[in-house]
Amino acid sequence: MEKKLLLRLILILLVGIILISSTSQAKSNILNSETIDQFQEIDTGGFWIDKIAWQEFQPEVKKLTKIEVKIMSGGGIQPPINLYIEQPLGTIIKSKQLQSSEISTSPNWITFDIEDIKLNIGESYYIKLSFSPGGSYYWYGSTNNPYKNGISNRGETWDWCFRTIVDKSVIKLPFKSNINLLYYILNVIDNK
């Protein structure tokens, strides 16, 4: 009887160690799971933004963490630039402001690190850029409708350069199987 109890304690300890080690492994996987979901990277030119510009997109992954847009600044003293995620157009879900000093005066992919949000897969959302009067920011994009799941403020044939960065982590904690294994072993011991 005492032997059985000791065996149970040892097994619980062992499974505990397995659980802790697998959890820390899963955590490190989660950290590296950011990836691009929706994107339009073709650049055939661009336009100076006339106060506001927007691009529609439809997510295929729920958790949105960042937006990247290919833009440049007109240089000099400028108001900050705001990026909004809207649904529908005009209703802000999230926003992120960058100072003009953070935007270079040559074409670059700029990351707007928004607070993470959960989107509904397949629904239309809008990436909007805007700034106060006096700003001059240029957004690159392409003609011929390269992004099929959305339009832009320039119509159906123009899509701005953008990327949606998402967190695709699937929590693969083997808790369940380990706990089932523990129950199984304990049952075997009990029934001996």
Ligand SMILES: [Ca+2]
């Ligand atoms: Ca399009």
